[in-house]
Amino acid sequence: MKKVKDLKRWVDGYNEVKKATEELQLAFDFYKESIVSEEEVDSAYTHVFTLLESMEMKNMLSSEEDHLGAVLKIVSGAGGTESQDWASMLLRMYQRYSERNGFKWIISNYQDGDEAGIKTATLEIEGDMAYGYLKSENGVHRLVRVSPYNAQGKRMTSFASVFVIPLVDDTIEIEVNPALLTWETFRSGGAGGQNVNKVESGVRLRYQYKDPYSGVEEEILIENTETRDQPKNKENALRLLRSQLYDRELQHRMAEKAKVEAGKKKIEWGSQIRSYVFDDRRVKDHRTNYQTSDVQGVMDGKIEEFIKAYLMEFDS
Template sequence: MSVEFEAVLKDLAGKLSQVESVMDIDALRREVAELEEEAARPDLWDDPAAAQKVTSQLSYKQADVRKVTDLRQRLDDLGVLHELAQAEGDAASKAEAESELAQLRTEIDTLEVRTLLSGEYDARNAVVTIRSEAGGVDAADWAEMLLRMYLRWAERHGYPTDVYDISYAEEAGIRSATFKVSAPYVYGTLSVEQGTHRLVRISPFDNQSRRQTSFAHVEVLPEVEEVDHVDVPEKDIRVDVYRSSGPGGQSVNTTDSAVRITHLPTGIVVSCQNEKSQLQNKAAAMKVLQAKLLQRKKEEERAEMDALRDGGSSWGNQMRSYVLHPYQLVKDLRTEHETGNPSAVLDGEIDGFLEAGIRWRKQQETAAA
């Protein structure tokens, strides 16, 4: 085995050992066994919501165990393959080993990033809201492009999404949209996307084909769970109902099933028109409201801590530029991670930015501590 190949293989083996330690694979296997017992109970589906939670947790934890086990086996097999290729002077097998080494490095690095998600809410589902900001119709169009980017990212990973509400702009694009992504650690992963995203391009809405800069804001919140106890008294909210509508104001529902909730003490407004039932829409809107109130509480606590530290790091404002003209570049302003392929990024290939953001945030937290 060549010295360089052996060194990389040894480094990956050590990195995977650290991942196995942080994930506590033995404990994970015990959790899988317990969930398998629970899933086998004959009365499991008497409570469909609880059953869904059990089966989802089981599926994700089984996938984690399989992933780590598979990576360990592939590392062991790779060492043998490379030794044989060198002993026999087999160029094709050696090339195959080099390719597998590169693939393993990518997969282990990605799994290592997962272990950096240790925040209080990181393991939860994510509730994402996108709003158009400065830039007029271009900003509304940009907000819709970002919505598609995140939905495509979720689709690429097989993560279920649920669009709660979309407010369409008059000419093109959207004023805002709120959706949920369901997967383990998806809040921790997407939370690094929070902030203002800037687009520079030749405006398709300008008859003089001038360059336009537009902005959209991304807000990422953890889904609220029962253990959070976010109390929202009825007297503190106003509930309005209206008919759901799509682009151009066309009615997509003949009943007043859409719900808008205003939280009177804070002025926070949320809405949901995704479900057919008014009760279902109200329940979904309340979840979003509770998530926003929980986030507000966290921000107040963080502000207090920043004051004690005599100032903190604010990285959630303008955080990424997407330039389509006069050159092609997407660059994160915090991590310096960049790519010259905006089309791929806007089609959901954002894992490189997510991983760089997670590593950067961990460094910031370590430095602050």
């Protein structure tokens, strides 16, 4: 079934490019007869170019997990309100990026900041190749700006970490041992502390995990407050657990592959990947050296060029 879906994706893409190319040729013919404007020809050309670029990026995503959705977690760093505000800005950036690219998103967990912003939030992003694209965002994001929360108007630096793992679907088989699971329930509210429930619909899952390769034991903790229905939240929490277990297996495979390909540059989880310097109007990715002065565009979700640069450097 997966192979059929993959082939259909390429056939649909080819047909879309073919149709757009025919429309471009038609627009050019009409332009020569002064029926359409030069701007309309330019628009048709841009459409073809965008479709080809999209197919080129998808061609770089060949790993089995790349086609999946993504679980994207944002955690504010040390620095109090400034870092928590920065985390909320990143949350908005990824929400806008998802909307720009036709992905659906929901917030499955959310914790308000002390005065503003957020301490942590988890986005579930569904859409074709969402993980393949967003895996490039994994790491520490650094903000430099004159903080509105500093009375002296000083330039401040703050950090937030972004963690991205695949969102498993029904095609992925992951075994969860019920004997290693415990549940807790709690009252929950929506994003921003709104609509606090009078019933304990929020769920907290604890899973006693033992790494099958290293033998290291750890407790996986997942909270879900996505809906006001406790059984549904339990179902969602289990899905997130399966996603984490799947990601651990992927990380082991990647580590083994890195040993074989020792010469290939390795990207460490948790490394500082990008700086957003507001006063200098500069956003720079430290892995690829790609940068832009369109700070507002980036914060509005325009991060496709950063993703493309990453994929060309590390996935091509």
